[in-house]
Amino acid sequence: MTPVHFSFTSAFTLGLMGLAFHRTHLLSALLCLEGMMLSLFIAMALWALQLESTTFSAAPMLLLAFSACEASAGLALLVATARTHGTDRLQNLNLLQC
Numbered sequence: 001m002t003p004v005h006f007s008f009t010s011a012f013t014l015g016l017m018g019l020a021f022h023r024t025h026l027l028s029a030l031l032c033l034e035g036m037m038l039s040l041f042i043a044m045a046l047w048a049l050q051l052e053s054t055t056f057s058a059a060p061m062l063l064l065a066f067s068a069c070e071a072s073a074g075l076a077l078l079v080a081t082a083r084t085h086g087t088d089r090l091q092n093l094n095l096l097q098c
Helices: 003-021 026-051 059-085
Strands: none
Touching: 003 026, 026 059
């Protein structure tokens, strides 16, 4: 495994571990998701450059567009949660409560 592949794999793994273990605030979960998407984008862009194929060149941009949509939806949920519950702590959210 090259150092470049190791760095992107470890960046994705650190984002996944942050998402799994440090779930106190919704904003920290969104930041971990954005870190994972950024590492995937850079890895896919480098993969498309290594293959030198035009068919794979659109995949990183499509992933980046989906990542922007995910970020906007996450921020909208963060604002809605902060307005209704007064905080963004995930322990205060209960889906079974009306």
